[in-house]
Amino acid sequence: MTPLHGGHVRIAIGGKCLDEVSIRLTWADAAGSLSHLSFPAHRHRASIEPDHLVVSTQAATVVQLFTEGVLVPIGGHAVTVQIGSQEFGPCPLEAVETDGASPLNTTIILRFRRAGGP
Numbered sequence: 001m002t003p004l005h006g007g008h009v010r011i012a013i014g015g016k017c018l019d020e021v022s023i024r025l026t027w028a029d030a031a032g033s034l035s036h037l038s039f040p041a042h043r044h045r046a047s048i049e050p051d052h053l054v055v056s057t058q059a060a061t062v063v064q065l066f067t068e069g070v071l072v073p074i075g076g077h078a079v080t081v082q083i084g085s086q087e088f089g090p091c092p093l094e095a096v097e098t099d100g101a102s103p104l105n106t107t108i109i110l111r112f113r114r115a116g117g118p
Contacts, residue, residue: 008041011055013110015068018044025061046083048051052111053081055069056099059106071110081112088114 011018019041027033037060045056065071070079071093078090090111099107 009046009084010041010055010082011044011046012080012082013055013065015082016065016068016070018042018055018057018061021061021064023064046081048083048086048088049114051114052094053083053091053114055081055110056107057089057110059108062096062108067088079112088112091115 019039022037023037025037027035039058039061040107043058044061047054053073061072074093074095076093078092080087080089081091082088089112091114093110095111095115097109097111098108
């Protein structure tokens with residue numbers, strides 16, 4: 001994984017770069033039509049806190065990560081989280097939150113407990 005993509009720090013969860021997550025789209029009014037949606041690196045953010053890693057990303061990206069088994073429900077197995085060239089983990093998912101923005105452009109906040117945290 002390259003740490004920068006277009007000048008933005010890349011973020012990966014469980015080895016999957018968030019800007020490479022591909023969400024399948026179908027359109028009811030266009031039979032047989034199929035597209036894929038992904039969000040560029042600048043649509044994903046992360047912060048490193050003493051006891052947690054906080055990743056903010058698009059709701060569709062989070063749903064796809066759960067669908068692929070990269071993320072598992074709270075209490076499941078821990079995953080590695082990579083922010084730029086720094087790799088952390090494995091870190092268990094501790095919380096899934098929303099930022100309260102418009103439902104059409106919802107950002108989901110994933111909180112991971114850092115190894116050795118409380």
